[in-house]
Amino acid sequence: MGMDLSLQFLFSSLVTASLVTLTVAQQQRLYLDHSCSESGGNFTRNSTYETNLNHLLSSFFRNTTHENGFYNFSSGQGSEMANAIALCRGDASSSDCFNCINSANAELRDRCPNQREAIIWYDYCMFRYTNHSILGNMEINPIFYMWNENNVRNVAAFSQALGSLLNNLTNTASSGTSLGKFATGNTRVGPSQTIYALLQCTPDVKQIDCSSCLSQAIGLIPKCCNGKQGGRVGMAGCNIRFDIERFYNLTAADSGTMPTPASSPSYSPPSNNTTTTGNKSNSSQTTIIVSVSTVSFVLLLISSCVFIISRLRKPKLKPQKHEATEAVDELITEESLQYDLNTIRAATDHFSDANKLGQGGFGAVYKGTLAGGKLIAVKRLSSDSRQGDFEFKNEVQLMANLQHRNLVRLQGFCLEGKERLLIYEFVPNGSLDKFLFDPVKKAYLDWERRYKIIGGVARGLLYLHQDSRLRIIHRDLKAGNILLDAEMTPKIADFGTARLCAVDQTQGATSRIVGTYKAQSEVQRSQDLNSGTTISSRSGNEVAVASENELSITELYPR
CATH class of the missing domain: 3.30.430.20 (Gnk2 domain, C-X8-C-X2-C motif)
Known part of the structure; x- marks a missing residue:
């Protein structure tokens, strides 16, 4: 009881601190895709x-x-x-x-x-x-598309209503003037669901060209987004988006034209060596805001997860003496998930640097495109990786049986010769830490989105600890292992060091330090819920370093 009250007090204090330090973002600058x-x-x-x-x-x-x-x-x-x-x-x-x-x-x-x-x-x-x-020239290519992973219940009715809505909005958008070719609208599907849509062309093209571009974009929806609750298709000259939740500014959208801007601000020329810009006179203030709000958010995220899980934990029982991994082997057929190495090589352009998304402790991650146009993320384990055959098999077995909207979905693996590859769904917005410590992208994390991320991570952990068929301790939860999809929905990733527990097991000891800890002396084997979190907060620019190397949540499940 005392611990619960302490956690409630900590949670309330952190919420208050975060509300003071967080500001609502005024720029919607979420990266979607690019083409060179x-x-x-x-x-x-x-x-x-x-x-x-x-x-x-x-x-x-x-x-x-x-x-x-x-x-x-x-x-x-x-x-x-x-x-x-x-x-x-x-x-x-x-x-x-x-x-x-x-x-x-x-x-x-x-x-x-x-x-x-x-x-x-x-x-x-x-x-x-x-x-x-x-x-003045309408161009279609290049093209990108993305979709909401959640499915609608009645695909036929939804598709019919969506098609009618998009066709009507195509006429509205394409008939716009040089001031703007833009349209939004909505339609009902059944008694309780609404579809919202937005269509736009560059206003320098002719009506017939705009209509043709939008029609081609609509034609791609069955390929990318059929039966999905939301999706978008972007082309060089036009773009469309639909969703079951309203995502556009209703007041501005109703006018059909862009708001008249004030005098254009002055911008610094881009540098070949950096992707960030800013006013130097405000650098100190920016550093303080970034540091305080980032630390507050991470503290709030960790405390929320701890609080929710602690409220739902059960009384301690005698540990079972069996290996939970034995149960995993019986749940999947590995052959059904296995990809051919040549297929993955073709999808990633032979693991080209242009498709490289990042480098982790176990190896590199690449973006890939399968023959049908489906995007994937390929985790290629290096030959000297700290993740051995056991961890590789562990991650395949674990992820193949986990189905939750707040967990990254494993779609397959490849094990040929020295190559060990894990194929995941592609999550376009990357990891949370890229937003927390990027002065440009950070502006997108207003309080509403931060709250959504906190809730999503907590639900994902609750599923792992209590609701999944296998009880799983992640052991390396950090901002770098929380990915964000196109709708900024958080997805927990990287289960190579996760630990399985018996369904009614509430205690256990860990002999191997995982994740971002540098030495075994930095953590005790007997850590429980209250000491399962290590936070190193620095001032100024060192906050990013702390996130990468020293900020981790380990074994949140009560032991």
Whole structure:
């Protein structure tokens, strides 16, 4: 009882502290996808095209005059001319629009360092540059799409209502003027469900071209998003999105045109060595806000998980003497999950650096595209990885039997020769730590989204500890192991070091230190719920270092 009261007090205190330090984000700058065109060719360092491109990017807003959320600018002449366009979502405010484009401007140059043609999609804007004329020309490629993993109950009725809604909105959006080709709307499916949709084209194209682009995008929905509660398709010249929850600004969307922006702010030219921009005079203030709010959020996340789990824990029972891993072997047929190595090589372009998403302690993670267009994430274990055959088999067996919206879904594995590969669903927004410690992306984590992430992680842990068929202790929960999907739904990942317990086991000892701990002296074998968390909070720029190396949740299950 005393512990529960202490946890409630800690939880309440952290909520209060977080509400004081957290600010509601004013910029919706969520990265969705990008494409670096190989067909357009590359440019060399210090070439004429690079000079023109840098001039274009650094002076983009100062040389554009449109105030309807669509911007275009060119720099240079002839074949070395650099052309760029930017389009903000029709319901974006002027400040959201400018901040989104400025972020996309900087990030695209960093993601595509020497390509003549590239495009990037954010939640609130699209930014594109190329060496050929694009103004007034409708282009379809490149294309990206993503979907909500949750399914609708009545696929036929939902698809029929969605199709009718999108066709009606196509007519509305394509008939728009040069001030904007944008439409939103909704329709009912049955007595209790509503579908919301948003369609938009670049306003420089003809009505027939806009209608054609949107029709092609709608035609891709059965391929990517059939029966899903939400989805989106983005093309070079248009984009569509639908969901069962309203995601657009109703007031701005109703007007059908972009809000008139105030005077354009001044932006610093993008650097080849960084993806962040900012006002130097505010650097100290920014560091303080980032540090305090980040630590508060992590403390709140950990305390919430501990609080929820502690309220649901059962009285201690005598430990069972059997290996829970034996039960796992009986639950799956490994052959049904196995992929051919050549298939994965083709999907990842032979594990090219361009598809590399990150590097972990066990190996690298790559983005892959299967023959049908399905995106996957491939975890390639290095030959000298700390994750051995046991951990590899452990992760395959565990993940194949876990089905929860707050857990990353394993879709297969590959074990050929020296290659050990785990194939997961692709989670487009990466890990939580990338948002917490990126001064640009951090703005997207307003209090509502942070609260949603906290609740999702807690539900995922509750499923692992109590509701799944196998009782599982993650043992390495940290911001880097919490992934965020297209809707910012958190998904717990990386089960290579997880531990299985008997269904009624409430005690256990751990002989191996896992995750981010550096030495065995940093943790005691007899840690319980109250001492299962190690938090190292630093000041200033050291907060990010603490997250990567010293912030972890270990064995939250009461032992």
